[in-house]
Amino acid sequence: MRVLIVDDSPVLRMLLRSVLESEGFEVREAENGEQALRLLAGYQPDIVTMDVHMPGMDGYETTARILEKYALPVVVVTASADPHAAATAMHTLEAGALAVLEKPLGPGAANFEACIDALLRTLRRMAQVKIVRRPRVIKPSPATPKAASLGAGSQKVVAIAASAGGPAALKTLLSGLATQQPWPLLLAQHIALGFLGSFRDWLASVCSLRVSIAEHGQALQPGVLYLPPDGSHLGIDENLRAHLQGSNGELYCPSADHLFRSVAQHLGNLAIGIQLSGMGRDGAEGLAVLRSQGALTIVQEPTSAVIDAMPKAAIQLQAARQVLAPEAIAALLNSMALRDRSHSTGQGGT
Template sequence: MTAPVRVMLVEDSLVVRQLLAHIVSRDPRLALVAAVTSGEEALREIHRVQPDVISMDIRLPGIDGLETTRRIMAERPTPIVVIADAVEDSSLKISMNALRAGALSVVEKPVGTGHRAYAAVADEICTQLRIMSEVPVIRRRAIGAERERPAPPDLPVRPEGLGALPSLVAIAASTGGPPAFARLLGALPADFPAPILLVQHMGAAFMDGFAAWLNGVVPPTVAIAEDGARPLPGHVYVAPGDRHLELGPGGLIALSDGAPVGSQRPSATTLFRSVARHVGPRALGILLTGMGEDGAAGLLDMRLSGALTIAEHESSAVVYGMPAAAVRLKAAGSVLPLDMIAPRLLRAVQPGVFR
């Protein structure tokens, strides 16, 4: 029998701490090994209880959750799930910065047992704790140390790009996505000459805050995508919570409540397939870090249509799931460490430059 996942709770509110303890204790796959009230206490206890995963409050007395996350990742790297209030702008900003510091995901704070959403929220918290406990958080080699690795040459595709400059970029990620997007998009200029459509797997309640946070840390303008809008160069359009983002007829953004694809809505594959259908060789697709296989099949459609396609290299991916699936399908024309993707992207959009 598999041993239960050892969970440490870091939460200063007595009510929320007790509720989280109740939620964890009801899942036989989880075992509560500590429930502490401050970052200082967490840093003392982590070496003694050796948790498999940590539930981290962001608003803590003394050392806040962001700084606690930084120190844990420096001293004893452990998977961290941030528990945040989805409606507080300041809490969301700290939460997104905690993801940059090494936390793996963000989930909503639990609601009372009598609330109609209690069961769904409790299940999501337990699911995230179980899944994230399996992510190996280790000190990685310096990103950029790998050379570009081309896809195997036997894939029967049309020549990538067909000499045309990309007129649109589609990009997607899941676990580890927010900090990856911040680094990649942060290396692009505000006047980047193509629009970017972006899918990030994250709880619907956090998407507005994610887009606002990203808009504050990268040069291009970032906003939640709106149905029927025409994508503009220098702008990044983020799929809203629990809706598919597609490129529709006439090059307009199309949002839909269609069925999840591969259990995901928004789905990276849905986005990539729409781009392959309407833009073909004049597009560029990028698949970054994330669990599962979403996006791989859609990226293959893009490559078969003649688009440039890139998957993140294992050396920089927080979770090498989605990019690995793309590599297995031979959907990626290039496999690059994160810090080499922006230079490749900038080279692709420059007229007269060999790509």
Template sequence: MHILVVDDSAVARLLLSTIFIEAGHLVTQASSGYQALELLQQHSPDIVTMDVHMPGLNGYETIGRILELYNLPIIILTASANAKAATTAIQALAAGALAVLEKPVGPTVPGFERQINDLLRTLRLMSEIKVVRRTRSTATLTAPMVQPPSPVTSPAVIAIAASAGGPAALKLLLSELDPKIPWPVILIQHIAAGFLDSFIDWLQQLSKLKVGVACHGQELQAGHIYLSPEGFHLEYDARHRVKLSLASPSDLNIPSADRLFHSLAQHMARKVIAIQLSGMGQDGAEGIKAVSQSGGLCIIQDPETALIDSMPQAALRLAAPHCVLSPQKIAFFINDLQHSKRQSLSQKESE
């Protein structure tokens, strides 16, 4: 594997290069975003690791320019103990980076071997991912005319599943979503440990809906976005309350979108709106199939608009969705549904 290491710190570049070379990989180094773009004209790396705090062209701008030109997976390395660094890392995910990990500091720091193993494993996985190249678009999106589908007669909850590339999709979806939607939103987003609080803060900046961590036994309220606590799966029980269960280290996806979707299909059936966004792997595909079979409404992100199309494609292979849309148009679709519900309620009140 050929890795492009982008970091303005010579010490960090040396440490990372040593780790990667000892693992048998080829390394090219860049000390700035501008140098990274120059080197990409000469080299064809399989993956890029990057710090977001760099002089000149910062990490966000560098990510954007790289993804406009190359189908390259980008991993952000940062010091998660620093709240500011964690927040900027989340913003980098929204710009198109696939994952954020702790940057190894040195052999004398506790957990160094674990950090190296996590980093090398992530690089191996992400280097095999097909990244959809981005293009600049100045076209104005207009809300599509949609007819509310018959399977969901009265929606009660929205469930969203996302993984790698998910923050970029969520940024587009939540910025267009009407804050007056009359349903709670449950969000499953695969994200590295230690970044949940920063991710919630970032979501709260995007949306006027209240964002927070769900509690076991909680009743969900309309106009709120709920996430699972770190290390827990989030499901829905027969009493229509939150069910949290401690994840096992052997679980492939934490939290699991499949577990949430299956529980909603079992206990909410036709009242579920299930949405599958960008991500790596197949989490959510079996669950969204169950939602579809129970009469719920299934929406899948158009794979052509997903940074990573594995999860949308997996869902499309198993389920027959009602809509396949871009993130913005998913928001427009949901807005239309809630407007239709309000009109229906108004008509009933006037009769």
């Protein structure tokens, strides 16, 4: 497998090269974004590792330009303990990077082996992902699906699942939502340990919702987007309170299937489930259960996803009542929120 390392630190490049070459990888290096783009004009790696803070062009802009010109998976490798670096890493995910990983500090560090293991596993998985070019264009405003297709009842919660490529879809979806959402929103997004706080802050910066790390047993409030703490699955109980459950070694934590099944069990058709970009099949079966209970289930249109595996898996299971691009999902939720507020005030939708 061919890897391009983009990092301004010669020490880090030497460390990563040593580790990767010992595993049989072919490695090339670039010390900044400009050099990376020049190399890519004549070299086709299987995957790119990207630093975020470099002289000249930073990791966000470099990633955006790579994805404009080349169909290459990009994985961010940065320091989770540096708030500025972690914040920039979130923007790089927004640009289309597939994952963010903690930068290994060296063989003497306590978590060195764990960092290297996560790096190798992620590179091998992400190098297999089919990437599409992401031209930076302004999309037209979407048409809102007809009210007849929205389903009946007053929904009580929105459950959202995303993995690799999810932040790009989340930015479009969440930034398009009206300020007053009449329901709490729960999000299961696969994110590396150590970056949850930065991810929460980034989400808060791209939407008008309040974004909160859920606490076990807390009452869920309308207009708030809840994330599970590191190492926990997120669900609800019969009183619409957050229910957190520790991981038992599952492949994905937080689990989209766990979230959707929990919402299906306690709310049935009074819920909305949304499956966004990601690798694998997490969420497909849970969303199918949610649909079988009469809930409105929405899947991201696969051609609009950075990675279409999770949306396609849900569609194959016939778990989707609607298949929409993220901006159309936002328009649909706004329409339903307006209808819900009209009914609650006795206006009958007028």
